[in-house]
Amino acid sequence: MSEVKVFTLADLAEHSSREDLYLVIDGKVYDCTKFLDEHPGGEEVLVDEAGKDATESFEDVGHSEEAREMLTDMFVGNFQSEGGVKTAKSATSTTPKPIPATDSQDSGRLVSWIKGFF
Numbered sequence: 001m002s003e004v005k006v007f008t009l010a011d012l013a014e015h016s017s018r019e020d021l022y023l024v025i026d027g028k029v030y031d032c033t034k035f036l037d038e039h040p041g042g043e044e045v046l047v048d049e050a051g052k053d054a055t056e057s058f059e060d061v062g063h064s065e066e067a068r069e070m071l072t073d074m075f076v077g078n079f080q081s082e083g084g085v086k087t088a089k090s091a092t093s094t095t096p097k098p099i100p101a102t103d104s105q106d107s108g109r110l111v112s113w114i115k116g117f118f
């Protein structure tokens with residue numbers, strides 16, 4: 001069975017060192033550990049993006065078709081997209097409280113008090 005693994009941001013955080021380096025490009029997770037030494041752009045840039053979504057920096061450089069093909073060998077799974085974690089988010093989200101009308105009187109007083117200084 002070759003079920004594709006799904007990584008969350010927390011999973012990625014466990015692979016953010018030089019010795020164990022995953023990064024996300026275009027929703028896919030790549031194990032770049034062995035590639036560090038070979039990267040023509042140097043290892044530092046990869047270490048900077050370790051455990052993160054590197055899509056923007058990867059695209060900014062304008063990598064060649066050849067570079068994109070190299071990615072297939074490093075593929076280890078899919079990245080858990082934002083949409084997939086919505087349930088966890090909504091469980092913790094709180095509805096903003098409406099500002100009570102009485103407050104406006106108080107803040108009005110505060111404003112005139114501050115204005116008194118000018």
Ligand code: HEM
Pocket residue numbers: 030032035039040041042045046049054057058061062063064065066067068070071074
């Ligand atoms: C695993 C992902 C990556 C692969 C397979 C890869 C591969 C390559 C390859 C093959 C080149 C040579 C030029 C080309 O063919 O386009 C290159 C250059 C470069 N890469 Fe990457 N790269 C990766 C990720 C990144 C990331 C995340 C950055 C972050 C900024 C980056 C920055 C650069 C830079 C600055 C160069 C230009 C080096 C130069 O021309 O002196 N690369 N990369």
